[in-house]
Amino acid sequence: MNLPVSNQNQFRLGGDLLINRLGFGAMRLPCNGFRGAARDPETGRAVLRRAVELGVNLVDTAEFYQSGDGAVRANALIREALHPYPSNLVIATKVGVVFNPDGSHRPATGAEMRRLVEENLQSLGLDHLDLVYLRIGEMAVPHGESLAERFEALAKLCEEGLIRHLGISNVDIEHLAQARSIAPVVAVQNHFHLGKRDDISLLNACAAEGIAFCPFFPLGGGSQRLDDGRLARIAVRHGATTAQIALAWLLAHSPVMLAIPGTGAIAHLEENVAAGNIRLTKEDHAELA
Known part of the structure; x- marks a missing residue:
């Protein structure tokens, strides 16, 4: 099956990295959910290779994405499956949390930023991180x-060449202004989907400045699931699934919107990628407004 991401769904991240706006989130590769039972690592590697075959060139990950026992780790799977990396592949990661040996965690300090970045560099096999x-x-x-x-600590690592671009996650407009007073911000990652639109003002602020807006849980993950009769009706009209319509709505909602649905199954991956080619009608948008 060949389901390439449409060229109409591209975005130039940071002004220099051309990416397809429908990317891939790696959290579910090691386990189903956050730090659950380990999944088969070979399946995870196969999903990653298939994602690249389908035209996905944005992979969102984190060093702390791993199974509960620590045996399967997202960054290790990415390196094993895709290294040496395609020249157009953009890998985004996130830092800010320190996990203790007992599984508990706490916010990281500025002094810990270098170590966290270096851990990602080592596990991914990179000399610098794209985002x-x-x-x-x-x-x-x-x-x-x-x-x-x-x-500020991350901005210094940027100046050293360890990081190409910086983003912020789980923030508000005041955080965005504070971060931009320190260094350029090319992407914001917040909880946003069809059923959770609290951050419309933040999204609009990003759009005005050409900053990418990348929702985590784009399909209502976590404690919120998308269950909307409107989605089902529109899905029937397009011969699609409700998840595909939810992803298509995100991509159509703003030209700076990126989507990073995650999965541990190839069939589900192909379904998600196909959503990039769905064009919602004016009727569809009116129904979902």
């Missing part, structure tokens, strides 16, 4: 929390 997000807080945006110290 590093500073992730703050848990699921809720930590309004009023300063990210200056941590972002």
Whole structure:
């Protein structure tokens, strides 16, 4: 099956990295969910190779994406499956959390940014990272929390050439302004999907500045699942699945929107990638407004 991502769905990240806006999130490669039981690593490697075959050239990962027992790790799978990397492949990772030996975790400090970045470089087999997000807080945006110290530390690593571009995750408009006063921000990654549109103002601010907006849980993951009768009706009209319509809606919602659905199965991957070629009608958009 050949399901290439449409050329109409491209974005120039940071002004220099041309990517297909429908990418791939690696969190579900090691396990189903966050730090659950390990999945078969060979299946994970096969999913990654198939994603690249289908035209996906943005892979979103993190050093802490791993199975509960630590035996299967997303970064290791990416390196094993794709290294030496295709010249057009963009790998985005995120830092901001430190995990303790007992599995508990805490926010990282500015002083720990270098070690966290170097861990990603080593596990991915890279001499520099294309995009590093500073992730703050848990699921809720930590309004009023300063990210200056941590972002300044990442900006220094950028100056050293270890990082090409910087992003921020789980933030509000004030965080974006604070980060941009320190160094350029090329991408924001927040919780956003058809059923959760709290960050419309932040998305609009990103669009005005040409900053990519990359939702995590684009299909309503975590505690929120998309269950919308409108999606089902539109899916029937397009001969598609509800998940495909939800992804198509994201891509159509803003030219700076990136989508990074994750999966551990090739069939599901192919279904997600095919969503990049769905063109919603004015009727569809009106129904989902």
